[in-house]
Amino acid sequence: MKIAIVGIGLIGGSLALELRRTGIATRLMGVEANSRHASQALERKLVDEICELPDAIRKADLVVLAVPVNALLHLLPAVLDEADRQIVVEVGSTKEKILQAVANHPRRGRLVASHPMAGTEYSGPEAAVEKLFCGKNVVLCNIDESDPDAVEQVKKMYETLGCRLIYMDAASHDLHAAYVSHISHITSFALALTVLEKEKEEKAIFDLASGGFASTVRLAKSSPDTWIPIFQQNRHNVLDVLYEHIHQLKRIKQMLVDEDYEGFYKLIQEANAIRKIIH
Amino acid sequence: MKIAIVGIGLIGGSLALELRRTGIATRLMGVEANSRHASQALERKLVDEICELPDAIRKADLVVLAVPVNALLHLLPAVLDEADRQIVVEVGSTKEKILQAVANHPRRGRLVASHPMAGTEYSGPEAAVEKLFCGKNVVLCNIDESDPDAVEQVKKMYETLGCRLIYMDAASHDLHAAYVSHISHITSFALALTVLEKEKEEKAIFDLASGGFASTVRLAKSSPDTWIPIFQQNRHNVLDVLYEHIHQLKRIKQMLVDEDYEGFYKLIQEANAIRKIIH
Numbered sequence: 001m002k003i004a005i006v007g008i009g010l011i012g013g014s015l016a017l018e019l020r021r022t023g024i025a026t027r028l029m030g031v032e033a034n035s036r037h038a039s040q041a042l043e044r045k046l047v048d049e050i051c052e053l054p055d056a057i058r059k060a061d062l063v064v065l066a067v068p069v070n071a072l073l074h075l076l077p078a079v080l081d082e083a084d085r086q087i088v089v090e091v092g093s094t095k096e097k098i099l100q101a102v103a104n105h106p107r108r109g110r111l112v113a114s115h116p117m118a119g120t121e122y123s124g125p126e127a128a129v130e131k132l133f134c135g136k137n138v139v140l141c142n143i144d145e146s147d148p149d150a151v152e153q154v155k156k157m158y159e160t161l162g163c164r165l166i167y168m169d170a171a172s173h174d175l176h177a178a179y180v181s182h183i184s185h186i187t188s189f190a191l192a193l194t195v196l197e198k199e200k201e202e203k204a205i206f207d208l209a210s211g212g213f214a215s216t217v218r219l220a221k222s223s224p225d226t227w228i229p230i231f232q233q234n235r236h237n238v239l240d241v242l243y244e245h246i247h248q249l250k251r252i253k254q255m256l257v258d259e260d261y262e263g264f265y266k267l268i269q270e271a272n273a274i275r276k277i278i279h
Numbered sequence: 280m281k282i283a284i285v286g287i288g289l290i291g292g293s294l295a296l297e298l299r300r301t302g303i304a305t306r307l308m309g310v311e312a313n314s315r316h317a318s319q320a321l322e323r324k325l326v327d328e329i330c331e332l333p334d335a336i337r338k339a340d341l342v343v344l345a346v347p348v349n350a351l352l353h354l355l356p357a358v359l360d361e362a363d364r365q366i367v368v369e370v371g372s373t374k375e376k377i378l379q380a381v382a383n384h385p386r387r388g389r390l391v392a393s394h395p396m397a398g399t400e401y402s403g404p405e406a407a408v409e410k411l412f413c414g415k416n417v418v419l420c421n422i423d424e425s426d427p428d429a430v431e432q433v434k435k436m437y438e439t440l441g442c443r444l445i446y447m448d449a450a451s452h453d454l455h456a457a458y459v460s461h462i463s464h465i466t467s468f469a470l471a472l473t474v475l476e477k478e479k480e481e482k483a484i485f486d487l488a489s490g491g492f493a494s495t496v497r498l499a500k501s502s503p504d505t506w507i508p509i510f511q512q513n514r515h516n517v518l519d520v521l522y523e524h525i526h527q528l529k530r531i532k533q534m535l536v537d538e539d540y541e542g543f544y545k546l547i548q549e550a551n552a553i554r555k556i557i558h
Contacts, residue, residue: 117489137486166486176483179474184495187466190527192553193546195458198523205556207416207445208459210396214557215494216463221554224547228540235535242532244477246525248469253521256514261507267472268503274471275500277484278493 004060006031006053006075008041010119011091012066013128015161016046021130022160029056032125040125057082062153065090070229073101080107087150089114089157093177093226094233095141095170109147112154115139115173116163117181121221134162141170178237183245185219185227186238192220283339285310285332285354287320289398290370291345292407294440295325300409301439308335311404319404336361341432344369349508352380359386366429368393368436372456372505373512374420374449388426391433394418394452395442396460400500413441420449457516462524464498464506465517471499 003025005012012030019025030047032038038050057063057079067075069092079088080102088111092098095113102108118136120127138158143151155165168176195217199205231238255264282304284291291309298304309326311317317329336342336358346354348371358367359381367390371377374392381387397415399406417437422430434444447455474496478484510517534543 117487119489119491121491136489139487172483176478176487179478180484180487180492181489183470183473184492186528186531187470188495189547189550190524190531191462191466192550193527194462194520194524196549196552197527198520199455199458205455205459208396208418208455209557210398210415210460212398212400212498213459213463215497216467217553217557218494219491220550221557222547222551224544224551227547228544231535231543232538232540235538239532239535241473241477242528242535245469245473246528246532248472248476249465249521249525249528252465252469253518253525256510256518256521259511259514261511264510265503265507268468268501268506270475271468271471271499272501272503273475274496278488278496278500 001025001061002027002029002059004029004031004051004056004063005047006056006063006065006079007067007071008032008037008046008125008128009066010123010127011116011132012064013041013044013046013125014118014130014132015064015066015091016041017128017130018133018161019157024157024160027059029059031056037125044125044128046125046128053079054082057086060086062086062157063088065092068226068229069094069098069233072098076102076111077105080105080111083107083110086110087112087153089154091116093181093230095173097233099142099145099170103145108145110150112143112146112150113141113170114154114158115141115177116158121218123223123226131162133158136163137166138163139166139168139173141168141173143167174234175237178234178241182230182234182238183241185222186231186242187245188217188219188222191217280304280340281306281308281338283308283310283330283335283342284326285335285342285344285358286346286350287311287316287325287404287407288345289402289406290395290411291343292320292323292325292404293397293409293411294343294345294370295320296407296409297412297440298436303436303439306338308338310335316404323404323407325404325407332358333361336365339365341365341436342367344371347505347508348373348377348512351377355381355390356384359384359390362386362389365389366391366432368433370395372460372509374452376512378421378424378449382424387424389429391422391425391429392420392449393433393437394420394456395437400497402502402505410441412437415442416445417442418445418447418452420447420452422446453513454516457513457520461509461513461517462520464501465510465521466524467496467498467501470496 028047307326395417
């Protein structure tokens, strides 16, 4: 299958690697606005050629859109305008606003909305890695709005990459994503700011930072170009979770102020229930 | 060298494995109040025998104290009462209160206070792993209060385990530890509570939870028996960091409320500076 990848960053680039490795792609066309990223994508042989968008669509059987979700809002209707026989799959981290933007598009059926629950804190084509999607979950959203042949092809693609498929409507996706992905990034950004603010003595962080700190703070390396549009589009859900998270931190703070270690002990036991979920 | 390990949990057990592997220990005596843990320690051959405390001290050249920091407050003076020729090393996560408890002890010199910056979210002898300390930093505190021969032996031990040594006074240690270790646990506990509170629909967490979420929340599996005493002893510093962390989260919340995405973008860029520190 001839596949166009629009946006050859961490996700687009890693998909390119996997589509080639599994033999799904016989040819890969890349579309990339950032010329440095375009060169890197060619150097790393993530794609066979860099094309302009209309050219890439024309040559492709499948078009993968892997750009930040703000760019997706404008790109998606434009790509559907050009796509007739092609299948279009987008891999954005939000779904409601994205799908509203093409809800009444005459070619809405060609689009399959997906969110592979995979990534790292790095970005750009240099961050692309093999097997990023192996064993990961992929959410397919509102598939009743997509043409059955398009859904089948995209399902087959993700299954070949080793993914497990989950089905959800766009609103549920955005709500749950706020809880299990977006808030983690906000906590991590806030934690990094806290430590950078207070620990003027940088050497002490270097010396003392352990695996636990690295683990909770690593997402703070994530790019604002990726994340601001996600927070913007999922603002309502993210705010809900953020209020709750601040509330939980204040409960802990109050217990420390009151020296209520018995209450705090019980709270940690409650938090330990996350063991059932994260192995 | 004959070594007694008091408290054969994650840290004590992992130390036992390493002291054996590197040939530092010719015989290992274990002291363990929890009888199930004592059996597990023998089954896993972490120690050669389980002894009562006075017996273990009597037989040992080096006594390692790896119990929670509240137990350490009482245990430390009692162990020093019995130690004359022995070297005593404690591996607690706090230092000020611990060292105050033995500041005027006639055998204070036999004690070396250390904090290996290593661990996992698991506890008990079953959590003990090989090479936990390889390449990790170990803080030695207030070494001018320890006998030179004791400091030399403990330095040699940690260096043989592959650790890098850092020197700090107890007050500085507790301040920095609050920033780069203790607060990470609090954020993680609060994040787990947030998600567990709101996501009644547990299946959605299972399905959507990605590596990012797992990374920020994994410390929430940590035992309250280890952590409540740490928060209790380092309450003042932990509260300071917690106030700052809540402040940072409120800043982010306000920017989202105001839809100030430009300000939020800049904040993420600031947070990205953590890249310099955590590789």
